[in-house]
Amino acid sequence: MRVYLETSGKGPTMSTEITVTVNGTAHTEAVEPRLLLAHFLRDVLDLTGTHVGCDTSQCGACTVHLNGEAVKSCTVFAVQADGAEVTTIEGLADGDTYSNVQQGFWDEHGLQCGFCTPGMIMTSEALLKQNPNPTEEEIREGIAGNYCRCTGYQNIVNAIGAAAKAGK
């Protein structure tokens, strides 16, 4: 990790060089130490599928996988992801083939406005990895850290159930 000062503009800004592998591609960028991973993905790498829905780490719209674990990317600094592997919603499908969870969301009408969807899908992927055969109650508890205001969660629960079934 390299740290240097930029002196352009009205004052010095500290930058840190990081390398993060996102969806299989390594990216080396100089970033402010305070830059959130969510903003790194969106504003530096232009991967705008990761959404920011709150400023208190409640809503879960920004959920991505960091070294295989679901994290709220608004709660991680980009510099903390230095050297890590990140998977975002853009990296989930295999070419034109959706993951079981993505397909489940489409088949079961698990989304309406779509804003919470990327985070909800990334959380669901992690949930099914830990528990490939969850009960309804386990699904509801598993996604309780992600808010959706459109669906009443019912078809999201159905979508995850369908994905679990398809994964067998």
Add this chain to the structure above:
Amino acid sequence: MAVATFGESVKRTEDPRLITGRGKYVDDVRLTGMAHLAFVRSTYGHANIKSIDTSAALNAPGVIAVFTGADLQEELGGLPVGWMLPDLKQPPHPPLAYETVRYLGDAVAVIVADSAYQANDAVDLVEVDYEVLPAIVNGEEATKDGAPQLHEEAPNNIGFDWEVGGGDYAEAIKDPDVIVVKERIVNQRLIPNSMETRGVVADYDVGKGNITLYTSTQIPHLVKLLFSLVTGWPEQKVRVIAPDVGGGFGSKLYLYAEEVVAGIVARQVKRPVKWIESRSEAYVSTAHGRDHICDAEIAGKKDGEIVGIKVDLYANLGAYLSTFAPLIPTYLFGLMLGGVYKMPNIDCKVHGVFTNTTPVDAYRGAGRPEAAYLVERMVSRFAQEIGRDPIVVRRKNMLQAHKNGREVTTGVMYDSGDYKGNLNKALEIFDYKQFRADQRAARREGKLLGVGIATYIEICGMAPSAVASSLGAGAGLWESSNVRVHPTGKATIYIGTSPHGQGHETTMAQLVSSELGIPVEDIEVLHGDTDQGQFGTGTFGSRSLAVGGAALFNSLQKVKAKTHRLASHLLEADPKFVTFSNGTFAVEDIADKTLTIQEVAGQAYAAANLPDGMEPGLEEVSFFDPQNFAWPNGTHICVVEIEQDTGKVEVQRYVAVDDFGNVLNPMIVDGMTHGGVAQGIGQALSEQAVYTDDGQLLSGSLMDYALPSADMFPMMELDRTVSPSPSNPIGVKGAGEAGTIAASPAVMNAVVDALAHLGVMHMDMPATSEKVWRAIQDAKEAQRAARATARAAK
């Protein structure tokens, strides 16, 4: 995908981009040279601005400019009110306050910087010297003598006094057999919380003098019109684009200060500018919903006959009038006080009151949930008072089924409905008798189990423009469509509605497909870009299919008429003998004489062989304005179990039987019902905006405001009855708000039912664990005291 039919659950065409992260919301718009805005907002509920020092902010890294309200006073104008009432007080509403701030979050200045981080850093460097004034946040208290005053134009903080009614309530309760039951009904303030906050990107074209606003809105065309009226910017030079919009629930149905400021600032700095609302900012700067304090009375006889209802309502408007604020607690509330009942006498008075709080406007249901909650709570309260089953009382007072218009006490005309049939279906699915037996058994085991029933009817399909205009609407409420069939027989349509989760790209394509026989994948649905098509009104009030879908249907009939005439001409057949089905024109009894609609479309453009007088091309526009509103209705039944020791309420079962008229896409309608019900349950059990007396918002972030999560709900059981609406040619009624309207009274009736044997008669929302636990303790204490009194009397 093939040709779709009306009534088929077509999978959504929006979803492939949304499940892969390829949607495009406002924050995803990136323009060359784009700068970022951050607003400096009032930290007090009520204060005079003595001075603003922006010098430190101007010297901060990346800052391009800082504008105060005084700097832009001329250019910004004042925010408009879109609905008039007699004697409505309209105090000026500057987009940036320059003399006085009247609520926490009132914007006083805006920073323009190279990055969003830098803009937000500079906010803290702006020094505003405030003279703090006394504040008032309660809508009833604000009207009393000595209360702090917000606007000199509105003495006693009263924005309007309004009334509606029918029959003669005062006379009706003189009957000695009539019992009057009174209750104070509070409908708490809510914060809408669409998952995408608001945001705007303003792109100023220096050469042409044009402005493009990308904004997260439900009403792009009205934003264009209102922005033009407010700023004086010529309307033809204003373009508004609503890209993918992440929910609205009514809260994106207005012209907001930030949209105006962004447009003006982009012109000032000659760069595109972006503002994305943070969640905590949204809690103070995006309109809130509900906030009613109401003295209610219901009157009836011992046999269960209800003779009337009386309401005296203090509706909190917040600090200023938001665009549709005057409409929500008046017509959308008062006209619905009869519910699905005969309700021969209605007396409703409404006082709209300014307070030092965020402006209040439409939130999912908008006036109708408040009315349904009040009516259904009072009907159950009345049944409890006279010791009768709430179902029996409801059935005794229900309107008879009707198919084509029934005038009710408030003077409006319900379109169609079979209210008893709907109730019966819900009871059958639920098995009410069995539940009462289970409840008795549960009580013997010390469990608190309750059932709540709520019926509802709502005024939807917002149009008839002439009626709306006579009631105060500042714009027509019709809807529009444009259908363009291309020479290859594929189609592009432009709709005037503006979806933000409702799936119009799917349902409108489905309607085109079912009428013209063109496969869904050959149809592109455009919306939300004012330069792409004709004016439209937008998406709110469960109106999109009932008004916009009807406008589309009418355009499709014009396309069908033209292609039928052209096909008959090309087939050299009498039009009487030319049939059209599944996209193919055929001549009766002649097997090989057929033309597909694609072939006919090609001929319409080739124009080599057109009938006399027919113009080339294949494109039709329709503007539809119905004669009446559409009136969805239904019955919802909820079971709750309450934990004795903690007061925690769990929703165990939820049955909803709705009458949405004809249903185009059942999957989408069910999905909207789930979401609506969830929002209603959220209001009943957890959500509440709380202000301190001096105007600080305690529930000021997602950490403090209890938004419902997935573990709060059971699987909802949905069913339908169908009474086609005579208000539009496709017989639909609208489904976006129904769940929210019915759910809060259904849940609260269940909570009270679970505690009824303890003597609980009413409880205000939200039924939090603490509130319920206290009610249980108070009821037990009252029972102990009553027993002691009885013993002493012996």
